[in-house]
Amino acid sequence: MQSFAIKSLGEGKFENPRKHSTVSDDFIPLYVSEEFMKACGHTSENDGDALYFQEAGPREKIFFDPAKTKVGIVTCGGLCPGLNDVIRSIVMELWHGYGVRQIVGIPYGLEGFIPQKYGHALRELTPESVSTIYMLGGTVLGSSRGPQDFSLIADFLHEQGINLLFVLGGDGTMKAAEAISRAVKEKGLVLSVIGVPKTIDNDINFVEQSFGFATAVDEATKAIACAHTEAVGMYNGIGIVKLMGRESGFIAAHAAVSLSLVNFVLIPEAEFTLRGEGGLLPALKERLQKRHHALIVAAEGAGQHLMPETGRKDSSGNVILQDIGQFLQKEIKAYFKEENMPVAVKYIDPSYMVRAVPANADDRVYCGFLGRHAVHAGMSGKTEMVVAKLMGRYVHLPFSLVTRQRRKLDISSHYWFSVLSATGQSGLKGMI
């Protein structure tokens, strides 16, 4: 029996005002598919065994006294639809559900913990101040990239008297949250750190579908529809759309399978070739000869093996990628010039337009539950964990599990076969 234990600051001593519908700390079994486990770099002891997780939800007793608890909320890294919904939900649940009255927003990500350096002012958060923020994309708290000095952060939390910290961010942020938790403990302070995993790329380990992903796919399909329209508008028109996805092709794959107009989906996980048998370019030619228009969707991390490395990193420490969109345009134009076949290449890079929008209805519901469950976990004294939805259930996952690696699209999975079948690109080299 493999179970994922969750750290706790101690026993609950206070009555939970959310007395209805509490859950225990018992573990619930979930039969996670092998396909998913593989994508998460996990192996079950005995094939087909269940994994055991702590269920999310209000506990009978809570660890923190609502009247004395001070809460901080911080958003880190790139924007993602739903951030404001999670913030709103956390504030509403703390205020109306638990009676907590001291809630502060940490401005501009980790920078907000170091006012002596950055000068950003804390913001008081109340039901009124967050009431309509769901209408806005992005995060009303602001964000920033990259790490900060954890010891200074711990000092700040101490000075401010913050007992409970909600951290919205990606795997890098969750590593930082772990480091903050450790730094605080070293100073002998009591702090619960609860994460809500955020990634537009849907690549956080053991998180089946991250919030905002459905919205991003919605937006991505709009760009694809436009590229399709442009492609069919010209004889031998070729539409190319670049979508977010540095290390994983989930948005590209999902959008392509949603709007099945796409002929080629290029993702970082499947290393394609350009020329020769099974190459993209001859396949593209064949497609054009048959239908006189074609549509390519590429995740930004796709095809990096075909280009020299940039050797540069951004402020979050991520390698700066080569531009697959520019590369494809150049290669395609060169190839069809050689082939003496006039084509019209139309390139769309919606970039931030897939992520800087407000969440759709489903993502808003999801974010609402994530926020409420994060509060339940934090108030009950859990720490160094995130809330997540797995196999239809809300559970607690330890930081260590979600930061172990980034999840990838498994190209031997049934999901990917469905993508190949929807696009018809299974003849390409490197796709399986």
Place this chain on the structure above:
Amino acid sequence: MQSFAIKSLGEGKFENPRKHSTVSDDFIPLYVSEEFMKACGHTSENDGDALYFQEAGPREKIFFDPAKTKVGIVTCGGLCPGLNDVIRSIVMELWHGYGVRQIVGIPYGLEGFIPQKYGHALRELTPESVSTIYMLGGTVLGSSRGPQDFSLIADFLHEQGINLLFVLGGDGTMKAAEAISRAVKEKGLVLSVIGVPKTIDNDINFVEQSFGFATAVDEATKAIACAHTEAVGMYNGIGIVKLMGRESGFIAAHAAVSLSLVNFVLIPEAEFTLRGEGGLLPALKERLQKRHHALIVAAEGAGQHLMPETGRKDSSGNVILQDIGQFLQKEIKAYFKEENMPVAVKYIDPSYMVRAVPANADDRVYCGFLGRHAVHAGMSGKTEMVVAKLMGRYVHLPFSLVTRQRRKLDISSHYWFSVLSATGQSGLKGMI
């Protein structure tokens, strides 16, 4: 061990052209939450045991010879976003995946099986004819309500030489599909009948979230946002929105929890009172006195206990409900007149606008998988079953399970408590 067996027409004799990524007929365990089981009228033998389901997906061998198979597709009952996506996906998978070339659309639901009475002509379906139907709401095949003579249907299927029938419809339709299957067998014919469960109300048993539901909620929140705007636009403005949901309040509840502007959600599962302590009207008054505007969302089946029964039924045999929207308007106006408190009541009934739209990106992905899995099941010779997503996995469910009852929103569930907490209506009588 509770497992849900699936009927089969016989052993697979043909090589599956979808050779990649096949699955076996072994059962996979799923830990369905007790909350969900309760809502489905199901009890596990031993508390906490897994339930075992047959996994969906292509089989190594198939029962039907693609070259000789003739397929029918029919859509029944009310419209639902995604019907055309399922039709498209079935046709594409049959054609490109299995090489089936004879596919016919049965026009206008069960009526289409009785041309001698209704005169509707069959439609040939090809990849070209279904290629862009995802852009349209509704069903390109047309639909109808109510049953038809099953013996005549069996005769028609025999005459047409149809071996494989895909039925898209609600629980009533699945009962009809079962009856068709029985009638065919009595005549000694070989036919596989595969269902894709459809319900805008999200109330099909053992189906966690039915296709089109996310889209419907998206649309419902637009009506709610308008009612909110109207309510705040007048002093003591009261917005009322009626949403679909004859016997279950899923759309109303989900939309309210998504767009947390709603103060009162009324659903068929929770019998509220109007006056006296814990009544809706005094609570509404209290809300207005505090904030000067209020927002009520009512499922169409809510509050029927407060009105006399109509005693009439529609062509599907459903009881015709009293109009909760008209009723609420009348009662609210009367109450506040008595209370001598001027209010402005604004009523919105989006009716078919929540269901007659094309599916959103997420629902399109979902419908694509349902269609493909339905084809895999049918070609492998399974019958009298539906494909469904349960706990994140695609599985086969026998007709008997999904037609056993309609799923209801469990008002002792954590989900409903979250709704109450989002609206703040837990003080109302009958809510818990």
Place this chain on the structure above:
Amino acid sequence: MQSFAIKSLGEGKFENPRKHSTVSDDFIPLYVSEEFMKACGHTSENDGDALYFQEAGPREKIFFDPAKTKVGIVTCGGLCPGLNDVIRSIVMELWHGYGVRQIVGIPYGLEGFIPQKYGHALRELTPESVSTIYMLGGTVLGSSRGPQDFSLIADFLHEQGINLLFVLGGDGTMKAAEAISRAVKEKGLVLSVIGVPKTIDNDINFVEQSFGFATAVDEATKAIACAHTEAVGMYNGIGIVKLMGRESGFIAAHAAVSLSLVNFVLIPEAEFTLRGEGGLLPALKERLQKRHHALIVAAEGAGQHLMPETGRKDSSGNVILQDIGQFLQKEIKAYFKEENMPVAVKYIDPSYMVRAVPANADDRVYCGFLGRHAVHAGMSGKTEMVVAKLMGRYVHLPFSLVTRQRRKLDISSHYWFSVLSATGQSGLKGMI
């Protein structure tokens, strides 16, 4: 030469901070089409003569000293997309363009002028407080219906020291604005009253297309598309959509001509018959027999001649209309029962959903100009006038012109012939 003079409080004494791009008080000629004039109840002296209007825009000298001017803004009557854009634009132009610092919002329409009775508190308006209100439908100031005591209003304006009043509302509101202006003058006060004409029905006299109308039509076509989907989804399906338009059918006609799926548009201006030759019902039958689905759009004021008068009025003094939607459903069902022809009637009444949405991009631009021109007019000392766009030019219109009558859709116009041609309903009695 017919010119429309504008009243003025006096000569401009102050330098206009908007020194660029000023216009003079000279009249500009506009060749308004006879069709339009007829719809506005106007006759030109000599056929084909131009009409002369005062052009809108900043004047070289202004009447009010920005440092001492106090401005009030009030919104009256039903909601309309763009109200918040006009409010925002007025505030921005006053503040940034003219340096006015005292701007107050009058809450809840005319009620806001009588705090002793209604108790609503004034709201200070600043660039910051209005900066993002364009994202919201409705009016952030609130509104109300019906008249109030003009003498009390004048007293209130005097007490508050308001010199310049912007009134956003319909023709009834403009009559009230005129009465306020008179009442103020009687008390010897100096006040400029500038109107921005608002009507979702597009029926304000001499206003070609009122702000919000384009947005409303956008929304209306969504309801029509849904009704179309429902109609084609059933054999002999009949979709009916009721749209706003009490006395004029502009929304219905415009939406029908935009989404040319509509077979019958019923408007108040064209009295149709139900039965007999040229009647709606036989024409509907003919359409169904040919195409097996049909789509009807009815303005709410259509067909009133076929129903008994209600004899009741609402708080604005408007006659309460009979429900054409219910009426059509009943008559259609009865007729086809008699004809022994089964039909499926699907009714959609989007009601407030066409008007309670934020304005689209074009309407936002339009509202921006209306707001700025209203400020230019007010600061220069004009009064008892509205700003409007006529023949592509922004001009000043005296209150008397816009309140003279409501504009109707002229059923002998080329526009209406285009509607008839788009729908194919010219065979109906009463259409021409």
Place this chain on the structure above:
Amino acid sequence: MQSFAIKSLGEGKFENPRKHSTVSDDFIPLYVSEEFMKACGHTSENDGDALYFQEAGPREKIFFDPAKTKVGIVTCGGLCPGLNDVIRSIVMELWHGYGVRQIVGIPYGLEGFIPQKYGHALRELTPESVSTIYMLGGTVLGSSRGPQDFSLIADFLHEQGINLLFVLGGDGTMKAAEAISRAVKEKGLVLSVIGVPKTIDNDINFVEQSFGFATAVDEATKAIACAHTEAVGMYNGIGIVKLMGRESGFIAAHAAVSLSLVNFVLIPEAEFTLRGEGGLLPALKERLQKRHHALIVAAEGAGQHLMPETGRKDSSGNVILQDIGQFLQKEIKAYFKEENMPVAVKYIDPSYMVRAVPANADDRVYCGFLGRHAVHAGMSGKTEMVVAKLMGRYVHLPFSLVTRQRRKLDISSHYWFSVLSATGQSGLKGMI
């Protein structure tokens, strides 16, 4: 009196089946503003005089015999929202209004006239084949760029027996249409050539607002909203949006004035400077110091004077522009590095996403009228002219007028002052 005569093939000999609501060939006067005339490179003889135009609409007699008339429709150049609506409207009016039965679509722009070279097949157009094309962006006929041999085109029209040709395209296309008309005349053939002017940039001479422009602005504001969200999401975040507009900044200006979140609008007509007093970069710094985020919108043709010319041309003969988006990013990053002020630059180039979408409701209405009026003009024997809306009236314009020059945004106009006032950028050098 300045009037714009329209060429005609001869007297109408046939009864017009559109007998209602006909107009005469008399000229109607329009008082076009001097601002607009200046932008169109036109001067009135006497200041303030009216210009006289031929009114659009059905004529009492028509030149072509509907039973014998063969019509061609062609779409040229870049895509634009509404092309399919115009095509649909032309086909519907020809078929239902005039009874014409021979209508062909010329595929892929001017290429479609030279089948011997390109091999594209003509497409028959009927009400059924165009009935739902309004749902699609782009053009169902396909398009291409660049000129073709006019003599070959004339031969093709002769062989096909086409009498009436509708040409949808920009000013280059209208020049080509004129050349086709001349080439046909030289061969002694009788052909009417009617244009519907199309430009996403809104820069066609004497066309106030071209179809599709409102839709493009709608889409453009979505990109701007996303850039704003990204900019406020980071401390000192700078959002940059590049929008279409090679020689004129209408989309950029209109979008900025619609969504007044933009701080700097850069257009080709106003040559800004980067550094020094009145330069963009110091102004940007000042803005950031005050508000910590900033938003720049640049038309693609803006700032070309700051970069070396590319010296290359595309297939339409247009100069290939330098990339103002890349340039701004580079310059901004360099400047703030020098200034030692960390900023976060977020760049969005929605490119084809602003033009490859279906038209909005208003544009659909507009396109419907343009198509109908084009048919009225063509059937009555007019030729070498376009239909356009000017000062609220539909009129005929000779080719010569619309091809005389491209319309520019006049930076001394009241419109541009309003943009400056909305953005607050009037301090920049070169803006006025």
